[in-house]
Amino acid sequence: MATRPPANLREHLRLVTRDxxxxxxxxxxxxxxxxxxxxxxxxxxxxxxxxxPVEEVLxxxxxxxxxxxxxxxxxxxxxxxxxKDLGHTAESVETxxxxxxxxxxxxxxxxxxxxxxxxxxxLGRQVMLGKLAERLNIRPDWAGHFFSGYGKETGxxxxxxxxxxxxxxxxxxxxxxxxxxxxxxxxAFEKCLAESRMRGGEQPAS
Numbered sequence: 001m002a003t004r005p006p007a008n009l010r011e012h013l014r015l016v017t018r019d020x021x022x023x024x025x026x027x028x029x030x031x032x033x034x035x036x037x038x039x040x041x042x043x044x045x046x047x048x049x050x051x052x053p054v055e056e057v058l059x060x061x062x063x064x065x066x067x068x069x070x071x072x073x074x075x076x077x078x079x080x081x082x083x084k085d086l087g088h089t090a091e092s093v094e095t096x097x098x099x100x101x102x103x104x105x106x107x108x109x110x111x112x113x114x115x116x117x118x119x120x121x122x123l124g125r126q127v128m129l130g131k132l133a134e135r136l137n138i139r140p141d142w143a144g145h146f147f148s149g150y151g152k153e154t155g156x157x158x159x160x161x162x163x164x165x166x167x168x169x170x171x172x173x174x175x176x177x178x179x180x181x182x183x184x185x186x187x188a189f190e191k192c193l194a195e196s197r198m199r200g201g202e203q204p205a206s
Contacts, residue, residue: 009169010162013116013182020186021120027193030128034135037143041086042196044146045096047121048079050192053098054114054185061108066164068115073157075118078145085143099192103184109174112165113181117189119161122149 006012033043055076063070083093105111128147132138140148150157169175 006169006175009166009175009178012169012175013113013165013179016179017116017182017186020183020190024186024190024193027190027197031131034131037086037136040132040136040138040143041083041088044079044082044086046193046196047146048076048083048093049097049196050099050189051079051118052076052096053100053102054118057102057105058111058114061105061111063108063111065108066112066168068161068164070111070115073115073119073161075121075146078148081145082143099188099195101188101191103181103188105181107177109168110177110181112168113178113183114185115161116165116178116182117185119158122154123158125149125154 028043033039055074058070059074061070080093084090103110103114105114125147129138129140129144132144132147136143138144140151165178169178
């Protein structure tokens, strides 16, 4: 008998990735990264290290079959803007290292699993922006572009992604591939941040 896909893939992913999500949040340690602008910049450098190579993979896929225009969901430019606000130059940003142990995404549908991780990073923006403003005087238009997400459109963008995710996940094989790629992406992101923590973080650009 063929395995039936989950009725709601987003809810299924929320459950199966819960532990991975909690481990990633522990590595992110958002509150602990808000003690100085220098430490916050290192935090953004860690995110840049992971998101840059992931986006270079995702942009190769044609996701229009799922109703997704990936060009409107790229996040690297937000981080670049924040890093430049915090003292980086275009040249120094280019020298930042890349994480090399990415999940192997071979099929367009697998991109949705990686996107589930990246799109989730845009949620909770009001809480995060409030902490950034209070502790480091960061604003949405200064060093807070990434955590501003899509601005007022953040909720709508998340809902449209979830709709595409659930639609694609109606096929059992697709649902399995999305689940595996989401778990692999969480694990890769966690490893990227853990490696940086073990090294004591990247040295700030001069």
